[in-house]
Amino acid sequence: MEKYLRLLPAELKEVISYAQNISGQLEYRAYLVGGFVRDLILDVPNLDMDIVVEGDGLKFAEALCNCMDGKLTKHRRFGTATVILPNKIKIDVATARKETYAHPAALPVVSPGDIRDDLARRDFTINAMAINISSAGFGNFIDFFHGKDDLLLKRIRILHDLSFIDDPTRILRAIRFEQRYGLKIEPHTYSLLRQALKKGVLEKVDKQRIRDEMILTLKEREPVKYIKRISKLIGLSFFSPKLRPAQAKFLYLAKAKKEIAWFKKSFPKKRMLDAWLIYLMAMLKDADRAELLSLCRKFAFRMGETKRIQSYAHAFNKADTLLAKKDIAPSKVYQLLEPLSYEVIILIRALTRKKEVKMNIEDFFRVYNGTRIHVNGDDLKSLGIKPGPAFKNILIKLLYAKIDYQFKSKEEELAFVRTLSIKKWS
Numbered sequence: 392m393e394k395y396l397r398l399l400p401a402e403l404k405e406v407i408s409y410a411q412n413i414s415g416q417l418e419y420r421a422y423l424v425g426g427f428v429r430d431l432i433l434d435v436p437n438l439d440m441d442i443v444v445e446g447d448g449l450k451f452a453e454a455l456c457n458c459m460d461g462k463l464t465k466h467r468r469f470g471t472a473t474v475i476l477p478n479k480i481k482i483d484v485a486t487a488r489k490e491t492y493a494h495p496a497a498l499p500v501v502s503p504g505d506i507r508d509d510l511a512r513r514d515f516t517i518n519a520m521a522i523n524i525s526s527a528g529f530g531n532f533i534d535f536f537h538g539k540d541d542l543l544l545k546r547i548r549i550l551h552d553l554s555f556i557d558d559p560t561r562i563l564r565a566i567r568f569e570q571r572y573g574l575k576i577e578p579h580t581y582s583l584l585r586q587a588l589k590k591g592v593l594e595k596v597d598k599q600r601i602r603d604e605m606i607l608t609l610k611e612r613e614p615v616k617y618i619k620r621i622s623k624l625i626g627l628s629f630f631s632p633k634l635r636p637a638q639a640k641f642l643y644l645a646k647a648k649k650e651i652a653w654f655k656k657s658f659p660k661k662r663m664l665d666a667w668l669i670y671l672m673a674m675l676k677d678a679d680r681a682e683l684l685s686l687c688r689k690f691a692f693r694m695g696e697t698k699r700i701q702s703y704a705h706a707f708n709k710a711d712t713l714l715a716k717k718d719i720a721p722s723k724v725y726q727l728l729e730p731l732s733y734e735v736i737i738l739i740r741a742l743t744r745k746k747e748v749k750m751n752i753e754d755f756f757r758v759y760n761g762t763r764i765h766v767n768g769d770d771l772k773s774l775g776i777k778p779g780p781a782f783k784n785i786l787i788k789l790l791y792a793k794i795d796y797q798f799k800s801k802e803e804e805l806a807f808v809r810t811l812s813i814k815k816w817s
Contacts, residue, residue, distance in 0.1 A: 392522045392530050392531070392532040393529070393530035395431050395432065395522075396431075396522070396530060399431075402476075402478055402480060403438070403440065403480070405459075406440060406455075406459070406476070406480065406482060407423070407524050409455060409458045409459060410442060410451075410455060410524050411524050411525065411526055411529060412458075412526075413451060413454045413455055413458070414444070414451075414524065414525040414526055415525070415526035416454070417446060417447075417450065417451060417454065418446075419444050419445055419446030419447075419451060419525070420444070420445040420446070420506065420523065420525045420527075420528075421442055421443070421444050421445075421451065421523075421524050421525050422442065422443045422444075422506055422521040422522060422523055422524060422525075422533065423440065423441065423442060423521060423522040423524055424441050424442070424443045424506075424509070424510065424520070424521045424522075425441040425513065425518050425519075425520075425521075426439070426441065426518055427439065427440050427441050428520045428521060428522055429517050429518055429520065429538070429542065431522075432520075432539060432542055433542065433572065438479070438480050438481065439480075439481045439482075439483070440480065440481070440482045440483070441482075441483045441485070442482060442483070442484045442485070442524070443484075443485050443486075443487050443506060443509050443521065444484060444485070444486055444487065445487045445505055445506060446486070447470075447486060448470050448471060448472060448484050448485050448486035448487075449465055449467065449470060449471075449472050449484075449486070451484055452465070452472035452473075452474055452482075452484035453472070455474055455482065455484065456472075456474045459474070459476055460476075460477060461474040461475055461476045461477070461482075462474070462475045468501075469485070469488075469501055470485060470486035470488060470501065470503075471483065471484065471485040471486070472484050472485075485509070486503065487503070487504050487505050487506055487508060487509040488501050488502060488503060488504050488508065488509055488512070489501070489502050489503070489504035489508040489509075489511075489512060490512040506521060506533060507535055510533070510535060510536070511535070511536075511550060511551075513550060514549070514550070514554065514558070514561045514564055514565075515538075515541075515547050515548060515549060515550065515561075515564075515565065515568065516536040516537060516538035516541045516548045516549075516550060517538045517541050517542050517547065517548075517568070517574075518538070518568075519534075519535070519536045519538050519550060520532070520533065520534045520538045520539060521533040521534075536550060541577075545572075545573065545574045545575060546574060546575055546576070546577040547565055547568055547569055547574050547575065547576045547577060547580060548577050548579075548580050549561070549565075549579075549580040549583060552583055554583070555583055555584055555586075555587035555592065556587055556590070556592060559587060559592035559593045559595065559596050560596060560600055560601070560604050562584055562587065562588070562592075562593065562625060563601075563604040563605075563608065563621070564604070565580070565584065566608075566617065566620050566621055566624060566625075567604075567607065567608055567611065567617060569620070570611070570613070570616055570617050570620055571611060571612075584624075588625055593625070593629040594629060598689050598690045598691065599690065599691050601629065601630060601690065602690040602691065602692065605630060605671070606667055606671075608621070609666075609667035609668075609670045609671055610666070610667045614644070614648075614667070614670050615641065615644045615645055615648055615670075618641070618644060618670075618674070619641060622634075627674075631675065631678070631686055633675060633677055633678045633682065634674055634675070640673075640674055640676075643673040643674070643676055643741070643742060644670055644673050644674065646673070646741040646742060647669050647670055647673040647737070647738060647741045647742075648670075649741065650669075650737050650738075650740050650741040651664060651666050651669060651737060654733070654737055654756070657753075657756070657757075658756055658757075661733070661756070661760075662733065664733055664734060664737065665696075665734055668696060668699060668700070668734050669734045669737055669738050669741075671700070672699070672700055672703050672734070672735070672738050673738060673741070673742070675700070676703075676742065678704070679704060680701055680704045680705065683700055683701050683704055684697070684701060686700075687700055687701070698732075699732045699734050699735055702731060702732070702735050703735045703738055703739070706731055706735055706739065707738075707739055707742070709727070710727055710728070710731075710739050710743075710748065711739065711743050711745065711748055713727055714727065714743075714745075714747060714748040714751040714752065715745045715747045715748050716747070717747060719751065720795055721754070721758070721759055721794045721795050722791035722792070722794045722795045724751050724754065724755050724759060725755065725759040725760075725762070725791070725794050726791070728752065728755045728759075728760075729755075729759075729760070736752060736755070736756075739752065740752045740753075759794050762790065762793060762794055764786065764789050764790050764793055764804055765800075765801035765804055766786070766789060766801060766804045766805060766808060768782050770801075770805065770808075771785060771786075771808070774805075774808060774809065785808060785811065788811065789804055789807060789808060792807050793807075
């Protein structure tokens, strides 16, 4: 495995070098594990490193953080920590552990273990490989469960027969890995997956864990094909009764994908979209506001996410009607769209059938969004206008006028203010 390590970028080799030195100083065995090893074998770039330590993982992480000037977050309950380096590399460090489950779908009970115990608790063989990065045995490959063979044979295989019962979210992860790497769920694993579904195991999982798995799925490069596969294999009702398989929903997702790509290409300097949220809103298009609020509460979405999910249901019909008017003033387009999030606006553009709506949204992003005026309160006082609520009204009128008439200078803005009834404001 040393040949794989030699091909890593310099910044990752530096992390491994520090980890090797620390393992020697602390007399711990340290291993690269899980997805990082899998992606290393597949030659897939991965800047998220997972290190398991036969020793005190928190102590190891603290030493690594100090050496590399990173930021450390500790998770004492599980004996894990995360180190974020200045170059954005993320290193998850864990104490080697065993896991047991008090009942199906429960969170695991953790106890200390060795590297074999730690790999045995993982979801699939392809994620249960390790590389020794200790001072002694550096580069040794550990593959108790033949994960490398499964990678070469392009198959996903579960580690033990109760795996889907212990943690039903592995069902969603199996589909995600299958689609991401072009693998196939092998027959015995598929049979166990179907048996677990018949027992309704996904309905027993903590809703926040289901939410997190769905978000990860929607963040994949080709989320539409992932959702199609989930829909075909297990259905979508475990997330919402409104997500019954329907060709229309896949069409919504495809349209959302097209508009997300358009936005990224057309406006690279604007803030990045939460594309996963657009896909989720597209999937939930047919739910009403009460149903959306109930779902957001059940899955504990953040307040900002909940507001955006709900606002689409309220905004679409109004935007689809008003933005279709050929003579709508630019300032009216701005007033309608500026309060909305980019995610909601992109979904409106994706799902409208009206050319005028699409064009007005493009104009909003290209011209009106981000418009600022030069005139301020001091300028208004110099015109004899008394400070107070009038300032806000005048500045809003000026902003809308600038959008409509495209004032180029502060002088033009002041000239417009003078056309207003100054006596009314003085």
